[in-house]
Amino acid sequence: MGKRYFCDYCDRSFQDNLHNRKKHLNGVQHLRAKRVWYDLFRDAAAILQEEQTKKPCRKFLQTGQCDFGSNCRFSHMTEQDLEKLSAQVQGELRSKELWQEGADVPPGTIEDWLEKRAKRLSMAQSNSALPEKPVPFQYPPGWPPVQELPPSLQAPPPGGWPVPPNLQWG
Numbered sequence: 001m002g003k004r005y006f007c008d009y010c011d012r013s014f015q016d017n018l019h020n021r022k023k024h025l026n027g028v029q030h031l032r033a034k035r036v037w038y039d040l041f042r043d044a045a046a047i048l049q050e051e052q053t054k055k056p057c058r059k060f061l062q063t064g065q066c067d068f069g070s071n072c073r074f075s076h077m078t079e080q081d082l083e084k085l086s087a088q089v090q091g092e093l094r095s096k097e098l099w100q101e102g103a104d105v106p107p108g109t110i111e112d113w114l115e116k117r118a119k120r121l122s123m124a125q126s127n128s129a130l131p132e133k134p135v136p137f138q139y140p141p142g143w144p145p146v147q148e149l150p151p152s153l154q155a156p157p158p159g160g161w162p163v164p165p166n167l168q169w170g
Contacts (some may be wrong), residue, residue: 001018002015012024047085054074057075060076061078132168
């Protein structure tokens with residue numbers, strides 16, 4: 001039967017050879033599916049700029065549906081949608097400007113998390129000068145008795161596993 005090629009954009013598979021793959025990758029259905037996928041990750045500013053250059057779709061404004069769907073060359077956004085998108089773009093720009101100026105970043109951002117982590121690590125390093133007792137290994141509650149566990153789940157013996165003298169990896 002031969003190898004099969006699976007296209008993640010189109011969610012289809014077909015026999016993998018140069019002719020079939022080239023035909024699929026240049027096909028209209030694949031190109032549309034690929035564009036739809038990448039459109040999911042565009043930023044709001046790019047979407048706003050594109051939608052403002054398009055004329056409104058008359059069919060969509062009258063009926064709320066368009067036969068062309070996402071492939072329509074006209075805009076399917078109402079004035080309210082454009083205003084919301086514009087406000088979102090302005091908010092993103094403001095937060096980016098604040099971040100560049102070094103202003104306080106709102107809580108819950110990655111910068112907060114990194115700062116807290118750095119503090120925690122520095123505290124752990126300063127406290128590590130004191131000798132610590134190793135915590136004894138304990139099995140999670142609800143596990144079967146140790147004798148019934150497979151070897152891969154059993155705790156290592158004290159001092160580690162014995163290494164055979166002629167062991168070669170690889």
